[in-house]
Amino acid sequence: MNPFATLARLVDEAPRRALLLLAAFVAVLLVAPVVLDRYLLSVFFLIFWFATVGQAWNIMMGFCGQLSLGHALYVGLGGYVGALFWVKFGISPAIAIVPAMLVAVAFGAVIGWLGFRFGIEGVYFALLTIAFAEVARIGFDNWSFVGGAAGFFIPVSSAASPVNLRGGPMLFYYVALAMMIIAFILCAALRRSRLGHAWLAVREDAEAARALGIDVFRAKMAAVVISAAMTAVAGVVYAFYQNNLFPSQTFDIARSIEMILAPIIGGLGTLFGPILGAFILTPLGQTLIALVEKIAGRAIPGVNLVFYGAALMVIIWFTPNGVWPWLKKKLGIPEGRE
C-alpha cells in the first residue's frame, strides 16, 4: 500500500468542512507558541502527549474492542529503552525509538498471544494487561542495572540538541505536536485500510468476522502490536522530557488509567476523540487547580480532584459515546465520516 496514495485518498474522502476545520486547527497549533507562555507550553505538551497515547490505546480498544488497562507498560518500556541507549551507549533517542518500539512490540505480542490464544476477553483481558504492567513495575523496582526503585536518570545539559531530545519546552511542544499529528494520520490511514475494516468487524462480532474469512487472531495481534509501538515512542519522548524514570510512577496503574480517560471522554473509536478528550481533560485539571486557588485564596488539597472526578461522571452521563460524536452532530459533519 502506497502511503501517499492512502493519504491522498484520505484527503479526498474527507468532507470539506472537516478538512477546513482540521487545517485551521493545525495552523493555530503551529503558530500558537508565539503567544503561549511557558506554563501553557508545558500544559500543551501534556495535551499532545495524552492525545498521542490516547490515540494509540484507541487502536486496541476503539478499533478492535480489546480493553487494555496496562498501557503504562509500553510507556515505561519505551522510556527505559530510550534512556538506556542514550545514557549507557550515547545512542540518540531518534535511533533508539526503534529498539524501544521492538521491546514494546515483543511484550505486546506476549500479552496478545496469551490473551487471544487462550480466549481471554473483556475485563479478564484487561486484568491480564494490568498484571503485566504491575509485574514490570515490580521487576524494574528490583532490577539494579536500571537503578531499581531508586530511579534511572538522564544527565541534563544546557546544550540544545533537538535530534537528541535535549532542549526547552518549545522543542518538546513541537515534538509532541508532531507526534500527535503523525499518530492521527496513521490512525486515519489504518482505519480505512483492510486491517482497519477487519478490526471493526472483530469489534462488532468476532464470530461473524471469522465467518467472513477474517483471521481474528491476527487482526487482534496487529492491534496490540501497533498500539504498543506507538505508545513506546511517546514513552521515549516523555522520559527525555522529565529526564528521570521511577518504576513506581512510570508503570503505575494510575498512569494507565489516566491515559485512557481522554479517548473515552472524547469518543471511543473515533479519530478526533482522543485529541478532543486530551484538550478537555488536561486543561480541566489545570484550570480546577487555579480556580480553587482563586476562589479559596489557597490550594486546598483534594478539592480540585473531587471536582475533576465529578466532571468525569457528568461528561459520561450526558454524552454517552463521548464528546466528539456529540460535537460532530453540532458541527454538521455527516455520520460515518470525520
Added chain:
Amino acid sequence: MKTTTAITRRTAIAGAAATLVAPAVVKAQGQTLKIGSLLPRSGFFAQAGQSMHRGVLAAPEMLKALGYNVEFVHIDTESNADVARTQAERAINDGCHILTGAFDSGQTLAIAQVTEQRQVPFVVNVAAAPQITEQGYKFLVRNFQTGGQLVTNGLRLIKDVMDAKSIQFEKAVFLHANDTFGTAQRNAMDAIWPRVGLPIQLVEKIAYDPRAQDLSVEVAKIRSINPDLVMCVTRASDAIKMVRDMVRQRFQPKAIISPGSPGFYDEEFYQALGPLADFVLFGLPWANPKSNMTQAFEKAFVKANPNNRFAVDSFNAGFAFEGMLIAADAFKRAGTTNGPQLMEAVRATNIPEHVMIGGPIIFDAKGQNPNIGSALVQNLKRVPTVVLPKDVALAEPVLPFPAWQGRS
C-alpha cells in the same frame, strides 16, 4: 460559521487558563520576595507533604520577625510529577522569584527541569536521591542530606550509642521499603556498611513492597533469624505495621534503630501504637533543641498550627522553614529578584544560626550543604527526644529496649 466554534472553544479553554494566571504579568516590585512552596499535599506523599506545609505556615511570622520581606505561594503537587512541573511553571508565571520543595525526589527533579530552564533558584528542602546534586543543575541547591550521608551518619550514631551505653549487638537485620528512598538507602548501606567496621554481623537485608498491607511475613522472617538489632528504612505508616507485627509475634529485639528514615516520628505512629511507640531510635538530621532560632520557630509553629505538636513535625517543618530562610537571606544580600543574581547569592549562603543541627548552612560547588548534622532521636513518652550527640541531647538513651509487654 460553524468552523470557528471549535477554534474558539479551544482558545477559550486556553484563554480561561491564561486569565487565571494573568497576575503573572505584574513583575516584581523589587521590595518583596515571592517564594513558591511546592509540596505533595495530596496523593501518595500527602502525609509528609502536609507535615512540611505546617512548617511553611509558620515561616511568615518568623521571617518577618527576622526582618525579611517575603510572601508565599502554596502549591500542591498532588504527588504527581506532571502536576509538579506544570505548577512550577505557573508559580514562576505568577511572579515567584524562587521555589522550594518538594519532599519526593521524582517531583523535585520535575521542578528542577523548570527552574533550570527559567533560571530561577530552587532550594530543595527534603529529597535524598544523590543524583539531584549530581545531574549538573546550576539553579538548584539542596539543604538536605543525600542517602549516603544519612546512612553514614546513622551508622556512626549507632556506634556512638553502643559506646555510650556499652552495649553490644551480635546480629543485625536491615529491613527497607523497596521504593525510591528505601532503595537509595539500601545502596548506600551496601557501600558504606563494610567500611564502617561496626562489630555487628549484618545477617540479612530484606526489601519489602511499599504497597504491602501488613509486614507480618517480613517480621516472621526476621523473627526466625532472631537478630538483636533491627535496622530499618520505612516509609510513613509502614513503621506502624512493622512494630505492630513485632509485638503480635512476640519478637523482642534489643533495639530498633533506623539509620535515617521517616515513619517513627509521625503523629500517626504515636496514635496507632501508644506506649509501644516508645524507645525506637532513629538517626536523622533533627531540629536543634538548644538553638535559639529553633525555640522561636517552635513558638511560631504552635501559633500557626495549634492542633499539632512541634516535636513531631520538627524534622519536616524545620527543613521546610530552612528552605524559606535560605531564600529570604539570599534575597536580602542580593537586593534583587533577578534569577541569576539571586542564585549567586543563594550559592554564597552562610547562615550560622538556624533551626536544624549542624554547622552554618553553606553550599558546595554542586549545591549540596555539607554541614547538616545528624542526631540520634528516641521516642520517650511518645515524644521524639534527642539523645545523642551529647551537646544537643535532652535525655539519656534507653537501651536495651524494655519489653513490649507491660508498657503503659
Added chain:
Amino acid sequence: MDPPNGMLWSLYANVLVQGVLTGLVYGLMALGLSVIFGVVRVVNFAHGEFAVVGMYAAFVLFRSFGIDPFVSMLPIAAVFFVIGYGLQRTLINPFVSRPEHEQFILLVGLAIIMVNGTLMIFGPDARSANLSYSFDSWEIGAIIVDKVRVYAATAALAVAALLFAFFRFTATGVAIRACADNLVGAAVVGLDVKKLYALTFGLGLACVGAAGALMVTLTDATPMIAPAFTLLAFTIVIIGGMGSMTGAIVGGLLIGIAEAMASVLIAPSMKTMASFGLLVLVLALRPQGLLGRRA
C-alpha cells in the same frame, strides 16, 4: 544466612497461617465485587474506595463511641447496603446496559471523588482501631497467631456464610440468582429486575463495608490505599471466577497464601508478583476463573 531447618519449617507454618487468615478477609472484600458483577454485570472500579470508607467508618465509631469494629461491622454493613441500594437506583442503573468502558469512567470518577473526599475529611495520616486486644496473640506450639487476625477471618467467613444462605434459602436470593442466570427469563416471569439489581448492589457494598470494618483491625486506613484494594479485589475475583461466590473466597485464600509464601521463598519485595503470576496462570489454563462458568 538461612535459619536452621527446624526454624525454617516453623517459619513456613507461621507464614502459611497468616496467609490463610488474611486471605479470608481479602476474600470477603472481593465477594462484594463478585456478587455485583455476577448479577448486575457492572465491574465496580470504586470497590477499594468503598472498603476504605468502611475502614474510616469503623475507625470513627471506635474512636468516638468506643464501639468495637467486630460489632460496628453490622451497622456499617447495613448503612452500606442502603448506600448501595440508592446508588444502583440513581447512578448505576442508567449505565447497566451501557458498554463497560462507560461504566468504567463513571466509577473511576466516583473513585477519585471518594479518595480525595476522605483525604479532605480525615487527612493523610494512617488511622487504625487500637483495641485492647489488638496486640495479643496465641502461641500454639511453634505457631503464633494474632487474635484480631483470627477474629477477622472468622467474621469474614460468617458474613460469607450468611450471604450464601441468603442466596440459597430465601425467595429474594433465589430470584436474584434467576436474574443472574437468565435476565430475559427473569423479566418474563415478572421479577422486578431493577429492584433486584439494587438489592444486589446493596448486598455487594454491605460485604465490602463489613470487610472494611474488619480490615481496620488488621491494618491502617489511609486515603491512598484504596486503589490497591480495588486491584486486589479485582485480581481475586478473576482468579476465583467472576460472579462465583465460592470463587471469591477461594481466590482470596489463594492470593493470601501465594503472597505470604512468595515473601519467604523469593523476596518480600516481589510478593505481589506471585499473585500476578497466579493470575496469568489461571487465565491461561482456565480463562473463566477457577470456579467461574463460561459466559
